Amino acid sequence: MSHRIEFALHMLSDWRVGDGTGRHGLHGSSVLRDGDGLPFIPAKTLNGVLRDACEIVARALDSGQQGVWSTWVDYVFGHQSALPLAEAARSSAAPTAYPRPAALTYRSPLRFPGRLRQVLAGADPRCREALTFSKPGVALDPRTGAAREDALRFDEMARGGVTLNTVAELPDALDGDQLACAGILLWAGSRLLEGIGGKRRRGSGRCRLELSAAGMPPSEESLRHWAGAPAPPPAPPAPTAPPGLGASAPEPGAGWERALLRIRLDMPVLVHDRTTGNLVQGRDHVPGWALLPEVLKRLGSAAAHAAARTGDLIVTPATPLIGGLPGCRVPRVVERSKDNPGAYLNRMTRQRPPDEAYERINTGYVAAAGGGGIETAAFTLRSHNSIDDEAQRPTEDLGGVYSYQALAAGTVLGAEVRVRVGVLPAGWHTRLDGEEWRIGRSRKDDYGLISVDAGLLDEALPDGAPGAEPIEAGGKLRVWLLSDVLIRDERLNPSDAPDDFARVLQEALAVAGADGVRLTPTVPEPGSIEASYEMARTDSWHSGWRLPRPVLIGFAAGGCLSFDVEAGRIGVDAVAAVETSGIGERRGEGFGQIRLNDRLLWEPSPVFAARPIPRPPAPVGDKLPPSAPGYAAARIVEREAWRAEIRRCAEAYAADPGNAVLAPLLGLTFTRLNTLRRLFDHLDEPPERLDRRIESLTRRWKEPKAVEGLRGLLTEPGSPWNLDGFIGGTENLCLTIDGHPDLREELRGEALRALLSACLSARTRSEIYGAEASR
Incomplete structure (x- = not known):
């Protein structure tokens, strides 16, 4: 169990942590608010100013040199390179040891105490408006010392006199002496922390930080005793291949055990999709490769690692939960009418009417068993910055000001963990049940905390193509990509050719028992389409080494392809086996998930019921008595x-x-x-x-x-x-x-x-x- 530290930040003056936006005609910069409309302070902001304070403490205790207390700062807050990472990796100044991740992790941003937060969230909107006010300001001309023309501004400020709380954790691997040293460093740093947020050097954001944990505040005797602190735990060694890679794999025909992971996002989750300027855009789902490390860590066996590399353990992408099962990406061949948003068209089976305008659906998920509506994931956008120690302001060399677009907290996702029968002992899914995981980027502070519930799926639940029938020679096979699919050509280069896709699919069908199947891409008739897909790029990264890995290029999820069955027969069992195991490379990481001849691909005009946007009821809290916190x-x-x-x-x-x-x-x-x-x-x-x-x-x-x-x-x-x-x-x-x-x-x-x-x-x-x- 981790060592908990409670943080209480008492705001002694008005303060502001901006969200990077303003309101036209009201103020130029707005205060950052959470989903209930209440101001809060990101844990990333507290972590930055607390690290600066702890660095001052370490420098004083080490007499201005790089000593043992400086290594404690790196242990608690993580490695901080002075060079951009890519440049440091190429230069001779790059450290020989692998960068150390932060040991201190936060469970939430700094928010109002729980009872007060409930009362404010359910109170009259005028009470929430009273949490902030507009503060006027003006820019001065450095030459004349007078106010500049047209330089009047109004900044939104949060009121002082409040207390914000959060909880942080240190690893349970620390022994008593090491935990005492980490606690002394954090306590001493908290004594030096006097301001937080914007304009803190001009009077705003005055604060006092109090830590509550075992041994805090430290006594005078303990401070003298730990003047010469022991070294922190050593950095983890360079990742090596887990044991058991040569373990025998089960027979290809063995059945599968499937566990459904119900994932609730307690914090926003950021899984990198692309970077546009200073905006880091996250995915609208959690890929399997982001969940796989946590799954393997909790299963904790060599057989699980070996099965993940041979495709006998699969973690599918986590998508919005629809009808109790993970949703499927909307097929690219489905288009929506611009004049009638409730009308849809399947371009594979029906031509576009000449007098109607249709548009492709770029985002959304549909139910795996059919029916229902199109679900889209909610996002949250937050701005952050990296402060240069010398300039004391954001600089471009360290990242400057940037924004994260992440999956919003409160989102519920679903994923599957599939394991071939006999690979793991019975009851393996219980190790994944009732757990809290940290995934994605910036998971030490404001992002990445999720709650996972796991349970075995009943065999009677939809598996494979609902209502599928055997496909004889001369028939047609339509493929729906539920996740990205990685295919290589004969020269082992990433391929986007349907012919290479057909070859890989033939090999997977042969392994599933459908020998002699020969597939060729279907030639479309005039005015119709038989394939609609695009390529996806995944910038692979090794978090342990802090170094980039090869870029993965493949067919993007949601794509659809059609093939003619020139020879052979594809049975229902072979279809179900291929859908469960997937095709292509890196199937254990969730790549290669497909559906074959799904009913949705054969419907000329699919029907998706309009789903109202769920709005959770506002929390209602009783009024606070004088003895209540807050x-x-x-x-x-x-x-x-x-x-x-x-x-x-x-x-x-x-x-x-x-x-x-x-x-x-x-x-x-x-x-x-x-x-x-x-x-x-x-x-x-x-x-x-x-x-x-x-x-x-x-x-x-x-x-x-x-x-x-x-x-x-x-x-x-x-x-x-x-x-x-x-x-x-x-x-x-x-x-x-x-x-x-x-x-x-x-x-x-x-x-x-x-x-x-x-x-x-x-x-x-x-x-x-x-x-x-x-x-």
């Missing part, structure tokens, strides 16, 4: 929500010329109206004292109606909350149990001040503009 932060938020509502209602109330405040004062001159502003600083005083001030101020007035109206407004206990049309629904703006009565008393003077000020200003404007209009 009570102080909740009181700050509800107080600001009340203030915003008071200002809004005061302006709306003043817009009515006959309101209950202005009506008694209509006979007063501008001079006497302005003298009322003398009371603004005393509205929080007790009613008796305030009444004496009103008596002193209005002693010479000849308007008793105005004096009585003013006295009733300022001294009655229920004023101004009892005014019709002024403010209502304040109960919905409360996050705490005792918030409503306390805030009515606390903000009474402020509400009176806002109401009087708005009404007096409205009265002055109406008189001035009315006089100008009459002239």
Whole structure:
């Protein structure tokens, strides 16, 4: 079990971690928010500033040299190369040891405490709006020292006074002494961390970080004892081929055991697809090669590693779960009508009508057993940056500002683990059940945490082509690619030729028992198509060596091809065997998954039911008692929500010329109206004292109606909350149990001040503009 460390980040001032965007006409930069609309701080941001603080600590403890504490920094936070990785790999300065991955991993970003987060997520939207505010700013001309023209801006800021929490883990392989050293380093670094987020060197983002774990805070004796710290655990050796590669494989005709993995994304998951400029785009699914290392690590046997290399252990891609099974990529031959989005066309069996416009469906998944609608995965986009230690700002050499487009948290995916009977002992799937995995990029902080539930699939579930029949010579075989397929030509070069695909498929059918089958690509008739596919590129990477591997090029998932069966007979058993085992190379990593003669490829006009977008109900949380964590932060938020509502209602109330405040004062001159502003600083005083001030101020007035109206407004206990049309629904703006009565008393003077000020200003404007209009 890993060693847990609880992080509590107390924000002492207003702060901002931007999402890289703005809102036109409102502010130039927005605060980063989660799916509930609440501000948060990415773990990647905390990890960066905490590492800088720990580097200062290590430099001091090592007397300015590269010593044992510097190696502890590399152990806890991972290797950090000063050169770009590709350049470091080619240069003589490249390290001889393999780069060490980070030992410290985070389970979530820094968010509001659980109870407070639930209350805010289910609260009135005005409470969530009160979490932030717009802060004005201006750029100065360095030559004149004055403000530049057209340089006014507004930045969205999150309010201070709140506490954000997360949990991190250190490996359980650390013994007591090593764990104490790692804890001392992190605790000392937390003492030096004073700011986080944007503009932290100009007053924003002031904070205090507290760590809670066994041995924290360390005692003075332990600090003296560990002045000479032991070295951290050695870096893992260079990856080697696992044992057991020569183990005997089962017979090709042996059956398969299939386990369904139900995967819930607890964090966004980023599996690299392509990089466009500074945008790293993730895939809309999790490929099998991203899941295979975690599967093999938990199975933990030489036989499993050997089976993965021979194709006797297969991990299929994780796609959106539809109908209890992993979805299949929409075939490329299916097109959707532009004029009627509910109408679809299969170009393999029906020509496109000349008077209708159709478009190909580029994304989405359909049910493996047919029926249902087209599911698409949800994405989240976050911006990050790499800070140069000397420039103290993002620089292009270290990556600068970049964005990650990843699968959104909360997405549910499904994948299969297939193992030939006899390879693994019975009950092997239980080692995969109820586990938490980390996959994909940046999995040490804000990405890659998933929860996996595994269970054996019943043989009665759909396997192979539903309703498939034997294919005789002279028939047609249509192939639907469920994943990327890697094919080589006779010279062992990656191939995109249908002839090479037919050859590999013939060999797979022969192994499955369909000997003598000869396939040739179907020649399409005029106006129709028999094949629609594109090539996919997978930039392979060895995470252990931190070095690139060969680029994989093959047929992309969703492609469709059609072949004529020139000779031989393809039985149903052979079709099911090929669909289960796949074809081509690297089948253990999920490549080569296909469907043969699926019913969908023979339907002229497939029907996909429209599926409503599921919207989870907003979480509802009870109001917080004074003893609950986050009570102080909740009181700050509800107080600001009340203030915003008071200002809004005061302006709306003043817009009515006959309101209950202005009506008694209509006979007063501008001079006497302005003298009322003398009371603004005393509205929080007790009613008796305030009444004496009103008596002193209005002693010479000849308007008793105005004096009585003013006295009733300022001294009655229920004023101004009892005014019709002024403010209502304040109960919905409360996050705490005792918030409503306390805030009515606390903000009474402020509400009176806002109401009087708005009404007096409205009265002055109406008189001035009315006089100008009459002239």
